[in-house]
Amino acid sequence: MINAKLLLEHTRDLNVLYVEDDEILLDTTTELLKNYFHYIDTAVDGEDGFTKYLEYQNRHNKYYDLILSDINMPKLNGIEMSQQIMKHNPLQAIIITTAHNEPEYILDAIRIGVNGFISKPLKSEDFLKTLYKVSQSISDHNFFLNHVEVIEDLNMKLEEKNRVLERTNKELLAKNSELEKSSRVLDTMVEKVQSTHKESTDSQNVLSTNDQKYIQEQIENLINDDLYELIELHNEIDLHIINILNNKEKNLTIILSKLSNLFKRYSAVLKYYSFFNELSTSMSTFSIALKNTPLPNNSQMVENIFILVEGFTYVLGKWQTDLSTSDITKINSLDASMISDMNTIINMWEQKEEEVSQEDIDDIFDF
Numbered sequence: 614m615i616n617a618k619l620l621l622e623h624t625r626d627l628n629v630l631y632v633e634d635d636e637i638l639l640d641t642t643t644e645l646l647k648n649y650f651h652y653i654d655t656a657v658d659g660e661d662g663f664t665k666y667l668e669y670q671n672r673h674n675k676y677y678d679l680i681l682s683d684i685n686m687p688k689l690n691g692i693e694m695s696q697q698i699m700k701h702n703p704l705q706a707i708i709i710t711t712a713h714n715e716p717e718y719i720l721d722a723i724r725i726g727v728n729g730f731i732s733k734p735l736k737s738e739d740f741l742k743t744l745y746k747v748s749q750s751i752s753d754h755n756f757f758l759n760h761v762e763v764i765e766d767l768n769m770k771l772e773e774k775n776r777v778l779e780r781t782n783k784e785l786l787a788k789n790s791e792l793e794k795s796s797r798v799l800d801t802m803v804e805k806v807q808s809t810h811k812e813s814t815d816s817q818n819v820l821s822t823n824d825q826k827y828i829q830e831q832i833e834n835l836i837n838d839d840l841y842e843l844i845e846l847h848n849e850i851d852l853h854i855i856n857i858l859n860n861k862e863k864n865l866t867i868i869l870s871k872l873s874n875l876f877k878r879y880s881a882v883l884k885y886y887s888f889f890n891e892l893s894t895s896m897s898t899f900s901i902a903l904k905n906t907p908l909p910n911n912s913q914m915v916e917n918i919f920i921l922v923e924g925f926t927y928v929l930g931k932w933q934t935d936l937s938t939s940d941i942t943k944i945n946s947l948d949a950s951m952i953s954d955m956n957t958i959i960n961m962w963e964q965k966e967e968e969v970s971q972e973d974i975d976d977i978f979d980f
Contacts (some may be wrong), residue, residue, distance in 0.1 A: 620649055620741060623748035627678035628652040630669070632662035632694065633710075634686045642735065646681075649744065659689025663697050670701070678751055680707045684718045692721050699725055706751050708743060710735065723840060724937040729848075746848050753855045757927050760920050767917055771957060825941065831886055832939050839882050840937060846879045847930055854923050858916070865908065873904035892948045899955040906962055918962055925954040 629650045633639040634657055646653050654669065654677070656662035662682060670676055680698065684691040695707050708729045709722050719730070728750060729743045853872055857865070877900040883893035908915055928951055935943040 617649075617741075620745050620748070623752050624649040624651075624744065626651050627748065627751065628654075628669075629679045629681060630654045630656065630662060630666060630677045632656040632659065632680070632682040632686070632691065634658050634683060638735075645740075650679075658686045659691060659694035661688075663689060663694050666698055667701070676702050676705060678706065679747065680705060682707065682709060684709055684711050684722075690718075692718055692725070695722070695727060696725055704754070706747055708747055719841075720836065723836070723844070724939075726934045726937070746852060749852055749855055750848070752859075753851055753923065754927070756855065756858065757923055760923075764920060764924050767921065767961075768957075771961065828888060828941060829939070831888070832936075832941065832944060835886055836937060836939060839885070840933070843879060843882060843933060846875050846882075847926065847933060850875050850879075851926050851930070854919060854926055857919050858923060869903050869908075873900045876900035876903065888944060889948075892945075892952060895952045895955050899959065902959045902962065906959070909962070909964070914961075914964075918958060921954070921958050921961065925951065925958065928954065 627650050629646060629652070631639070631643055631646060631653060632655070633642065636657075639655055639657070643653055643655055654665055656665050659682075662680075666677065666680070680695070682691040682694060686694075689697070691709055695709075698705050698707070703726070707727045708731060709718075709727050710731045710733055711718060711722075712733045722730070728747045731740055731743050850872060853868055853875075857868065876896055880893045880896040880900060883889040883896065909918070928947060932947040932951065935946065
């Protein structure tokens with residue numbers, strides 16, 4: 614059960630717009646929201662909600678932190694209003710309340726990037742749980758923006774280490790004539806591999822053109838059958854990471870095992886679709902590294918590692934949004950970036966001299 618005090622840590626400073634055409638439900642739920650949020654605006658339908666959204670932005674020069682909206686409303690329904698809002702602010706956090714007889718709207722809501730759903734009639738535990746997840750995600754996003762410079766600095770340091778390794782390799786090659794001979798042999802082999810790869814690529818391109826309809830069907834199957842599970846897995850991963858960075862998780866051995874299992878399941882879902890084979894394989898390797906690789910005995914490096922993991926999960930969330938559009942040109946657009954991120958995190962994680970004890974792990978986030 615969600616602890617009210619824990620929820621308040623992420624909601625007390627947030628401003629909310631609540632849109633609901635049922636007057637009784639609007640009043641009762643608004644009173645509940647006042648216990649958690651800094652400021653509540655209300656609207657009676659989608660058109661009224663969109664008008665108040667623009668008025669708030671003009672008046673305060675910023676957007677609401679969170680939109681909570683019903684789906685089935687007059688003038689503009691919740692989906693239509695959300696689409697209009699997303700045109701002004703693509704990163705707007707939105708929670709949709711939906712009745713069990715409105716499943717046709719769920720896929721549209723996922724496609725436009727809605728952050729969460731609450732079933733009607735509203736149940737207190739489900740309601741607070743979803744508020745917690747989405748509010749945590751807002752904190753996550755703000756935290757990531759505040760650490761962009763740190764991440765860029767870490768990337769520069771890693772690039773410098775790579776340049777040092779490259780120079781060392783060149784020096785070793787210069788001192789060993791036998792390696793030069795091997796290099797010539799290797800060049801010949803590479804040419805053959807490249808030639809074979811070009812032929813394979815040409816063949817794959819033809820196959821891709823002929824099988825576009827099949828791939829499109831597979832994407833639709835993924836969206837209908839598995840995308841909601843991927844979103845739930847991502848939300849759980851995101852929650853664990855931000856709790857680690859906010860010093861709320863002490864037993865990291867257990868949390869890393871949970872993260873490993875979440876990424877393992879995410880990888881297993883992707884494995885069903887051939888066009889995600891490389892991403893699935895990399896994520897499976899990443900999940901094993903999370904579980905089996907001891908943390909560095911350095912609190913600052915551990916913090917930096919999880920800042921990078923948070924950056925990776927942020928990109929993963931953007932990829933899910935692109936995937937929901939069912940656009941063939943976008944389904945693999947971020948694969949290389951995410952695979953590179955996972956490899957960077959693993960390489961950084963393994964740059965240590967000794968393993969840490971459980972006692973050290975318990976104290977590691979006292980920064």
